[in-house]
Amino acid sequence: MDKPHVSRIITSNLCVLCGERPETHAHLFFKCSYSSRVWNAIISKVGIVIPPMRWDCLLQWAATNFHHKGKFDHMMVRHAITSSVYFLWQERNARVFNNHHKEAATLSKEAMMQLRILLLHYKKPIPAR
Template identity: 40%
Template sequence: MARYGYNVMSKVADVIENGNWNWPEDWRNVYPVLFQLPSMNLSNTPDQILWQNSEGKIVPFASKDVWNTIRIRDQQKDWSKFVWSAFNIPKHAFLCWLILKRKLWTQDRILQWNRKVHGSMNQMCCLLCYADLETHDHLFFQCSYSEKVWRIVRSKVGMTMVNEKWDDIVEWLIPRAKSRAIRMVASRLIVAAAAYAIWSERNARFFFFLGKGLPR
């Protein structure tokens, strides 16, 4: 571009002369599509950055509109209000989203991936209880270690009757997800924080061979 007098600050008007494109002739073989562009008449109105949205309308450019146009849409999940509550701690909310999507790299998923790559692998066990294979359902909160954590924290927010199964916990939270009552907000925070603590403890043992005892 510099060879022909253009740079990153060049404007469309710099390559238009009397309504016709004035591209360097040397570009004809390299960029033939440029020579097929229709003529353009410029006006003196200020430039605008516009975007064609999903409805085919030309609107002022905004990253929100671009995202809404290109993203894959799906039905809103019934648990979304529980996960993405304005009161939730972002890193805790993100972890809960991964759990609900079954996207954490638990050992059962690692085993499936490893079989495809290497054939087979000795079965691994949960590093929190050293008993069963680590899965999403086992970690949250059916493992003997995480179950004890759940039993400790659930009583603090009136969830004593909710058992340790993740699906049952989520089912209890969903109809209360929009509530701004202190106990309901606290229940969402407690569940997310407990899940985050369990996953952090698991990672400490998995990657660094470290671990903590149960809180008293």
């Protein structure tokens, strides 16, 4: 399923986050201007660089490059990616089903807070901002 479009609920095929392009998974998570602001805020905090790639390659890239479960940096990157995807999908659904909108800065702060909570048991300091 490439189009996360729900018939009868969404009357347009445009991305509900930015309203600029047709909504596909690739657009929603990587090319959308709203999503880009969220991703950039999160990855700048954790200090990673995600190379440009298709949506379907992201998980394979992360699994290949960050596979050590005991390494803090690897765990942080995996959780940063999953938190970003989760919070973007939740925002999309909040807009579709509840007509509730959050600013990208607010969403990225919430995702970072969740990331810090997930990683609290590690000894290395977690970025606060």
